[in-house]
Structure formats: structure tokens, C-alpha cells
């Protein structure tokens with residue numbers, strides 16, 4: 001809301017300065033005239049840019065998207081609850097005060113630094129029945145997870161719907177069943193509040209929103225099993241690409257982005273299947289390197305996946321074409 005006012009103020013300043021520039025053209029003193037035209041013109045352009053980009057950001061963040069919510073009611077079955085509880089660990093690094101279940105909401109703003117500076121306030125909300133989801137339909141929750149919009153159709157940000165977009169109907173329904181079955185924790189997280197710089201970044205598109213294309217067709221996962229195909233599915237819904245790069249050859253470092261993970265296409269094939277499973281289970285790799293849990297969510301991944309699922313992930317990663325170019329960079333970064 002504040003950012004609409006900011007945008008309107010900048011547009012008003014643009015008009016004001018444009019009028020001033022027109023007026024100053026008639027000034028007698030040539031120095032005053034040219035200074036007025038150059039400075040006033042410059043400010044007019046800057047104010048216009050800030051105003052337009054800010055309003056574009058407000059639009060991207062707050063205008064409802066057209067994604068329809070499905071009309072489904074998810075029945076609670078024992079199988080669904082068990083599967084959903086496993087998958088819910090993929091949400092725990094953000095949506096929990098403890099990094100574990102229940103998903104009682106994030107413990108800190110994801111947009112600010114410990115000293116309070118940053119792009120604004122954004123908490124991963126409480127997903128237990130004590131939080132806002134008690135008033136959402138099952139279809140609205142499914143849409144939020146896979147398509148990145150809230151109950152009113154507004155864009156979410158940071159929420160990794162880009163990864164969850166591939167989630168099967170069965171898996172996303174299992175998640176909804178589990179979310180509804182959690183103990184109701186009544187903990188309220190502060191509302192989203194994004195500052196001018198954050199809104200400008202969204203307005204230019206440098207900071208993408210979570211919004212994904214509407215899903216109209218049924219989505220099925222490959223058959224579960226220790227296969228590269230199923231591993232590929234698990235890698236995409238676990239969001240490995242968010243940090244390890246689109247082709248898993250290493251992520252890029254960016255202060256406001258996710259942590260940059262190393263090149264998995266060269267590291268993992270050097271390990272045996274057992275060594276890979278052991279690394280995710282213990283957080284220590286075959287070279288005795290301890291993974292920093294605050295950067296690489298190995299505890300959550302370990303809780304989310306069975307041994308067979310980790311073996312499927314290994315099968316997929318092992319079969320990828322290694323990219324040596326980036327390997328050199330990530331070997332240095334990881335060294």
C-alpha cells in the first residue's frame with residue numbers, strides 16, 4: 001500500500017519538474033536557464049523511471065493473477081498423511097521455528113539482515129491449522145504450493161513454487177492432508193512489507209515472484225523406484241536447482257539470492273551410491289568435509305527422503321553429463 005503512495009508521489013514529482021523545466025525556459029539569465037533545463041530535465045527522467053518501475057512492482061506484487069483454484073477436497077488417508085509428513089520436511093527450512101515439524105512459521109524475516117537492514121519484512125507463514133490456512137480451501141493451498149499465489153491470487157515471493165510446479169497431484173494432496181493434520185499452533189507472523197528498493201527490484205524483474213503458469217491437466221509422477229527417472233522428479237520438487245543451478249553445474253552467488261551450491265554433475269559421480277546416501281544422512285561427505293546446514297538443508301532432505309529415494313536421486317545425478325568448466329570454479333569455491 002505504502003509503495004502505491006510512493007509511486008504516485010514520484011509520478012506527481014515528474015509532472016511538477018516537467019512543468020518547472022517548461023517554465024525555466026523563459027528565464028532571463030542564460031546560466032539559470034540552462035542549469036534549470038539540464039538539472040530539471042534529469043530529475044524529471046529519474047522521477048519518472050522510479051515512479052513507473054515502482055508502480056510496475058506494486059502491480060506484480062499485489063494485482064490478483066488469473067490462476068483458478070481447483071475444486072477438490074482432499075480426504076485424510078493414512079497413506080496420504082505418511083507421505084505428506086515426509087514431504088513436509090521440504091518446507092521446514094523456511095516454514096518452521098525449529099527447522100523441523102510442525103510448520104509453525106519462519107523465525108526471521110527472509111528479506112532483512114540480522115542488523116535489520118534489507119529489502120523489507122517477509123516471514124514464511126505458519127502452515128498449521130492455527131494459522132491463516134484454516135480459512136483456505138484445499139484447492140487454494142494446492143495452488144499456492146504449485147503456482148505461487150495466495151488465497152486472493154496475489155503473487156508470493158521467495159516461496160519456491162518454481163520447484164513445486166512439477167509436484168504430482170498425489171504428492172501435493174498428501175501435503176495438504178498433512179498440513180491440516182498438524183497440531184494447531186497459534187503463532188502469527190508479521191505481514192509482508194516490501195520497501196522501495198525491493199519493489200523496484202520486482203518492478204524491473206530482477207527479483208522474480210513465485211508465480212507459475214496455471215496447472216489445468218492432471219499431473220502424475222514417474223513410478224516410485226530406484227530409477228534415474230524418479231530421481232529426476234525428486235530433484236525437481238526438492239529444489240536442488242534453486243541453489244545448485246538449473247543444470248546442477250553450480251549456482252551463482254548473489255547477495256539477495258539463495259546460497260550457491262557446488263557442481264553436482266562432477267562431485268556426485270566420484271562417489272559411490274552408499275557414500276552419497278551417507279553424505280545426505282550425516283552432513284559429512286567422503287572427503288570428511290562437513291556441510292554447513294544453514295546453507296545446504298541436508299537435515300531436511302534426509303528427513304524428507306527414504307534410502308530408496310536418495311538412491312534414485314543418486315542414479316539421476318550420476319547419469320548427468322559432467323560439465324568440467326564450472327567444475328573448476330566450484331572446486332575452488334568448495335575447497
Ligand code: HEC
Pocket residue numbers: 087088090091092093094095110122123124125126127132133141144145150151155156157158159160164175192
Ligand atoms: C525457501 C523458503 C520456502 C520453502 C522451502 C517453502 N516456502 Fe512456502 N512460503 C515461503 C514464503 C517466504 C512465503 C510467503 C510469501 C509471501 O507472502 O510473499 C510462503 C508462503 C506459502 C504459502 C501461503 C501461506 C499464506 O498464509 O499466505 C503456502 C500455502 C506455502 N508457502 C506452502 C509451502 C509448502 C507446503 C512448502 C513445502 C512443500 C513450502 N511452502 C516451502 C517460503 C518457503
Ligand code: HEC
Pocket residue numbers: 234235238239240241242243244258259260261262264267268279285289290291292293295296297301313334
Ligand atoms: C538452499 C540451497 C540448497 C539446496 C536446496 C540444496 N543444496 Fe546441496 N548444497 C548447497 C550448498 C551451499 C552446498 C555447499 C555446502 C558446504 O560446503 O558447506 C551444498 C552441498 C551439497 C553436496 C555436497 C557437495 C560436496 O562436495 O560435499 C551435495 C551432494 C548436495 N549439496 C546435493 C544436493 C541435492 C541432491 C539437493 C536436492 C535434493 C540439494 N543439494 C539441495 C545448497 C543447497
